[in-house]
Amino acid sequence: MQLTLASHLQREYPAAVTPDELSADEADDLSVQWVLQQQAHLGGQVLLLYLTARDRDEHPILDALQDTGGVVTTTERSMSRSGWAGGPVLAALPNLKSLGMLGDNRRTSALCALTWNFEAIAPWASAVGAQLRGADSDTAPAPAAGDAVLERAMISVTRRVNMNNTLKAGFEKSVVVGALQLLRDHHHVLDAGDLYAWALAHGWPARRVAELRDIVGHMNAGKNPRIPRDVHRDDSYARWKDPGDFDRA
Structure with missing residues (x-):
């Protein structure tokens, strides 16, 4: 899908x-x-x-x-x-x-x-x-967030955050870091390059894309960023996992 x-x-x-x-x-x-x-x-x-x-x-x-x-x-x-x-x-x-x-x-x-x-x-x-230019392939390969669950999670994040605000503080940090922590807890691979490409392709401004890459890089290095508050519902991951539930949300 x-x-x-x-x-x-x-x-x-x-x-x-x-x-x-x-x-x-x-x-x-x-x-x-x-x-x-x-x-x-x-x-x-x-x-x-x-x-x-x-x-x-x-x-x-x-x-x-x-x-x-x-x-x-x-x-x-x-x-x-x-x-x-x-x-x-x-x-x-x-x-x-x-x-x-x-x-x-x-x-x-x-x-x-x-x-x-x-x-x-x-x-x-x-x-x-x-x-x-000058290559056998016409274009660079299209970006993918990694898997369908991760991509639905990123779509949810994109719909919720205000791109005028930094992702490193306040509500936006809670949304982004909270979603990434949920995905990591369920053993999804968070690739900083793939997520960078996906976010840029889906309209994220360059400053926010760079912040997303930094956050993922820190998490992959073993750091666990603190979030101001938990803004994700108890069933958030279940909705990302079920295409039907996600489409109805």
Whole structure:
């Protein structure tokens, strides 16, 4: 049974990523081609974003893009002062945090991640269905929370929390941590990467997704976060386990 949330919760945009088997020049060239194609289709201004200034070394193909008229080149720290008006983004050597930030930015019309470490950003690629540039497979595999019970629990959590509030305090912490503890007590595997990808694909803002990943990571490291109060009903797990009960809830 495939469970999804309403599509209006999801922020959708064209996305691409470079797999590790490409050479540096191939990855640079395919990324530039893709982002210029998106600009031709969607309009807007191309943003070439480096994580740090140190990452700008020895990229002649990206240097050529940078010299193209109308392309804004900057680093993550300086992005707010770059004057970028919005459009397709080529993120050079990004991390999950920067990709989440760019995905949440309404000015981002398309996003290409140029990486030499695909595994490090695989949860993002999976969440957004990124096209694999130059690879045999068209897109990154779709995210899954792990199993049907865990996915129903995550849907329940998503419906209850206010994404404007941190997950590390108050009611939101009680909902998220309480649900994860229930799942762990019933021997479900909590994979931080899988849950990150699932939450991002289901409309969670990047800050909350990062908090969820941190919480799961701490729990998997043997820590047991305290919750302000128990907000889950005695039959919560039973409802997550029974599709019929969950659908009627």
